[in-house]
Amino acid sequence: MKLLILNGSxxxxxTTKRALSLLEESISLNxxxxxxxxxxISKMKLSACxxxxxxxxxxxTCVVADDGIFLQEKIFEADTLILGSPVYWWGITAQLKMVIDKFYSKEEIYFNKKMVKNIGLITVGASEVDNPQYRIIREQFECICRFLNWNLMFSKDIATRDKxxxxxxxxxxxxxxxxxxxx
Structure with missing residues (x-):
């Protein structure tokens, strides 16, 4: 099983990096x-669609020569994709959004080959987990998964208001x- 973890922080x-690293360690052990x-991904050269x-x-293949091409190939090859992002203004980070927007480049291939992928989502915010910001992000990914016929395996919200x-x-x-x- 090929698994790709993207830290959008x-x-x-x-906290996002720590949560993703903890999950990576647990997956490796089990x-x-x-x-x-x-x-x-914040260490990578990315540009918007x-x-x-x-x-x-x-x-x-995206015609913009940046690390987004590499990431889209990694996503294409992966069976499972785990994304992590802090919550910035009721959404994911701009860095992660640039990666998501480039799904467009392979949209037709995903449809034609019926490439089902499993998606996991970890969001970290300062507000309590019942705050709408987490729901908004989760619903966005539910829509993306429904559109691409992918499976949202989990969406884990983490509140760290007190750091x-x-x-x-x-x-x-x-x-x-x-x-x-x-x-």
Whole structure:
């Protein structure tokens, strides 16, 4: 099983990265067949989709020469995609949004080959988990998955209003570690 984890946070020591790393470690320990790639996308050169349709004319590769081409190939090859993002103004980070927007480049291929992928989502915000911001993001990914015939395996919301390290919360750590069971 090829698994791709994308950290959409610009904070390399932030809660999103820690949660994703904890999950990666748990998957590695419990799923022997997992080939895991982990990327911090804020370290990559990414640009927005230009809506030029160049990808539609060349068979599904974005014509903008950046790391988005590499990431889209990794996503294309992966069976499972786990995305992590802090909540910025009721949405995912701009870095992760640029990656998501480039799904457009392979949209027709995903449809024609009926490439079902499993998606996991971890969102981290300052508000409590019953705040609408988490629901808005989850619903966006539910729509994307429905559109592409993908499977949203999980959506884990994490509230860190007091900047408490998740490593100090045994219950939360166990919940994150146990996400491997639905993969």
């Amino acid at each position: 610009p904070r390399m020591k932030g 799923k022997n067949d997992a080939e895991i790639d982990f990327y911090d 230009h809506n030029c349709d160049g990808c539609r004319r060349n068979g599904g 408490v390290d998740i490593m100090e919360n045994d219950i939360l750590m166990a919940e994150i570690k146990d996400l491997w069971k639905v993969i």
